[in-house]
Amino acid sequence: MKHDTNNPLLQPIHGVSLEDYAAAASNMANGMSDEQVCKKLGIELPVWDEANQLWIKRMQQDTSFVVMSLYGQYFGQAHLHPKLGKQTNHQSNEDYLTRISTDEKFYYELCGARQAAYEAGLDGAKWIEDNYGISLGDFQSVAMKWMGNMINMLPYQQQKQKEYAKKFAEENGGNIADDIEF
Known part of the structure; x- marks a missing residue:
């Protein structure tokens, strides 16, 4: 999906991109813990917790549905994520x-x-x-x-x-x- 990379709703939150967030959500749906996500992304748990809350708010605020559409795309391609892809716990x-x-x-x-x-x-x-x-x-x-x-x-x-x-x-x-x- 093409999107405007300058869209403020798509900018990373505390270094957590939408792609990171969607891949993390996919992995968590498969049993990965918050702590494991943080370790893979190289961030602390409080940073993840806030980024998680703020990504949800952005999706709620996005009247164009670009954030949600990209989230769905990235969630479906989580296995390709450079840090969170191909996890051994569900392969x-x-x-x-x-x-x-x-x-x-x-x-x-x-x-x-x-x-x-x-x-x-x-x-x-x-x-x-x-x-x-x-x-x-x-x-x-x-x-x-x-x-x-x-x-x-x-x-x-x-x-x-x-x-x-x-x-x-x-x-x-x-x-x-x-x-x-x-």
């Missing part, structure tokens, strides 16, 4: 993460599986992490890439959701509400 199944980033149908299949898991009384995000090694934070980062085509992929996602619902029902001896009579 166990890199092939699946790469696949959902490059294979739109696989991404929407997992969306359907996640929803079916929730409807079966399971934690859908945990099911994906347990079976594919993809954390919720990584999954949501990829979602930014594919959300523009959601309307076209919804029938496919719903088809996969039905398939997984049947699978979960078979594994669990029926659906969660099968024993409820009205």
Whole structure:
């Protein structure tokens, strides 16, 4: 996304750029602590805390939505960040993460599986992490890439959701509400 580098809303806060902030948020969604972020960025915790609060305020003040748009872009590309990219704490199944980033149908299949898991009384995000090694934070980062085509992929996602619902029902001896009579 092209943007005006002189835009005051995009200037770093205490040395923390919007790209740093978004990459930090992505890593924190994947289990990295504030302290680890500070160490990677070379800043103290009080500096991070204030920068965090001020970036949120800037997003709220930005009527052009440039800050939020760039934040989304940077969040989705956190793995490319020079200091915060490619963290070892969530790289166990890199092939699946790469696949959902490059294979739109696989991404929407997992969306359907996640929803079916929730409807079966399971934690859908945990099911994906347990079976594919993809954390919720990584999954949501990829979602930014594919959300523009959601309307076209919804029938496919719903088809996969039905398939997984049947699978979960078979594994669990029926659906969660099968024993409820009205």
